[in-house]
Amino acid sequence: STAIVWFRRDLRIADNAALYQACADHAGVVPLYIHAPQEEGSWQPGAASRWWLHHSLQALDTDLRHRGGALHLRRGASLSTLLEVAARTGADTVYWNRSYEPASIARDTQIKAALREHGIAVRSFSGASWQEPWQLTTLEGQPYRVFTPYWRKLRTLIDASEPLPAPARPPAMVLDGGESLGALDLLPSIPWDGGMREHWTPGEQGARDALELFADDAIGDYATARDVPARHGTSRLSAHLHFGEITPKQIHHGLLTMLRQRRADRSVDIEPYLRELGWREFAQHWLYHFPQVTNEHFNPRFNGFAWAAEDPEALRRWQRGRTGIPLVDAGMRELWHTGWMHNRVRMVVASFLTKNLRQHWLHGARWFWDTLVDADLANNTMGWQWVAGCGVDAAPYFRVFNPVSQAQKFDPKGVYLRRWLPELRDAPESTLHEPWKDRGLLQQTGYPAPMIDLGLSRQAALAAYQASRG
Numbered sequence: 001s002t003a004i005v006w007f008r009r010d011l012r013i014a015d016n017a018a019l020y021q022a023c024a025d026h027a028g029v030v031p032l033y034i035h036a037p038q039e040e041g042s043w044q045p046g047a048a049s050r051w052w053l054h055h056s057l058q059a060l061d062t063d064l065r066h067r068g069g070a071l072h073l074r075r076g077a078s079l080s081t082l083l084e085v086a087a088r089t090g091a092d093t094v095y096w097n098r099s100y101e102p103a104s105i106a107r108d109t110q111i112k113a114a115l116r117e118h119g120i121a122v123r124s125f126s127g128a129s130w131q132e133p134w135q136l137t138t139l140e141g142q143p144y145r146v147f148t149p150y151w152r153k154l155r156t157l158i159d160a161s162e163p164l165p166a167p168a169r170p171p172a173m174v175l176d177g178g179e180s181l182g183a184l185d186l187l188p189s190i191p192w193d194g195g196m197r198e199h200w201t202p203g204e205q206g207a208r209d210a211l212e213l214f215a216d217d218a219i220g221d222y223a224t225a226r227d228v229p230a231r232h233g234t235s236r237l238s239a240h241l242h243f244g245e246i247t248p249k250q251i252h253h254g255l256l257t258m259l260r261q262r263r264a265d266r267s268v269d270i271e272p273y274l275r276e277l278g279w280r281e282f283a284q285h286w287l288y289h290f291p292q293v294t295n296e297h298f299n300p301r302f303n304g305f306a307w308a309a310e311d312p313e314a315l316r317r318w319q320r321g322r323t324g325i326p327l328v329d330a331g332m333r334e335l336w337h338t339g340w341m342h343n344r345v346r347m348v349v350a351s352f353l354t355k356n357l358r359q360h361w362l363h364g365a366r367w368f369w370d371t372l373v374d375a376d377l378a379n380n381t382m383g384w385q386w387v388a389g390c391g392v393d394a395a396p397y398f399r400v401f402n403p404v405s406q407a408q409k410f411d412p413k414g415v416y417l418r419r420w421l422p423e424l425r426d427a428p429e430s431t432l433h434e435p436w437k438d439r440g441l442l443q444q445t446g447y448p449a450p451m452i453d454l455g456l457s458r459q460a461a462l463a464a465y466q467a468s469r470g
């Protein structure tokens, strides 16, 4: 018998339950990817995501070819494509791994019912997560709204002694007549992706290599190094996780194995890192239970908040890294150049936009959506609402990050600032963090004067917040 494995946000071969089971149950297996961005509602993949997707699909196809298969690529509506491929191949079952964004859940529910009406069975499996987003509830049966108890509960359920599934038998069917990867039109027409190519290797092997590098170099002092933007102190697995090129289970197993092999002499605490993966799962849990949050404040108290009017010029300066505030500009340029930004700096630039400039967090979320290679609806929405103060378990609104003291604390020598702000490369340490104090420096280098006074704008934001509380 024949089955289709419908790849979506699970672009890997290892630890892939749908692929594994399809290959175990059927002699013929067709690996299929359907490009259907129109089915992702108002959050269709942005430019940096599409770049990653192109390369990830290419890597998956290469891996499948090494195993005697090939990825059959199509574009169009998912349901009619599935029906057509099933009719052509005689497939009687479609296998997939679940994805949890609101638009995907609605689509998959509909497709499951329609396929069944056509006599085609559907088998769906857990996606790249430890738990399904609906599995954990509080004692009262409610969704969690605070991270720590959620994590405490989730942690008790994570068992690294559970083995990973054995490799799937290779899928054997190669189907002609699909689209070429180029025809999906995922790559930019103007080649602005040089920085991304330099920094990333999308695909399953790229994910494994990033994990190895992290285990070799950074996991040992992750708890402190993760806050230092100049260092390669975090795993940089976020885009790999988003596209399902690696799962939390594989990461956990992989870290334990690598550490056993390489660092038998040193005990390394991986808990702080696992906890961050827990935040990812918390975001999925939150989005599952409150799907409106992609466009609305989670905390309704903010519905009356006086955001400043949309200011295209201010937004443009923020986007291009020309605000005159070094840490903000360095972060925004890192994002533009590489498709990624360090987490601490994400918090700082988001605070600057939503508090100092008082622009609605959705303006920032949309920009990140288009420029991040790891753009992820759950994590991005949670991150933005968290910083803006209106999200789940959020930072209180009155916590306004001070980009100068943040830079002094986490980048005291200015290594990160100098890396991304060539104008300030030769600025003395004494003025690097507040270049406006040296007018000559601004004139010589062309680095902009601050677009806003940090202290006054902070006061104005706090006043707006007080006013909205009545």
Ligand code: FAD
Binding pocket: 226, 234, 235, 236, 237, 238, 239, 241, 242, 276, 277, 278, 279, 280, 281, 283, 341, 342, 343, 344, 346, 347, 350, 368, 372, 374, 375, 376, 377, 379, 380, 381, 382, 383, 384, 387
């Ligand atoms: P590591 O520190 O190595 O963490 C490992 C993994 O844990 C990450 O890959 C990620 O999957 C998860 N993780 C870590 N921190 C968080 C967090 N705060 N929330 C949820 N999951 C987390 N992350 C995204 O993956 N996509 C986004 O679109 C995104 N947008 C963000 C927007 C804002 C405003 C903020 C403040 C944070 C955002 N984050 C987002 C969370 C975080 O910044 C990134 O996950 C992290 O920087 C990715 O780098 P890393 O893989 O090296 O992280």
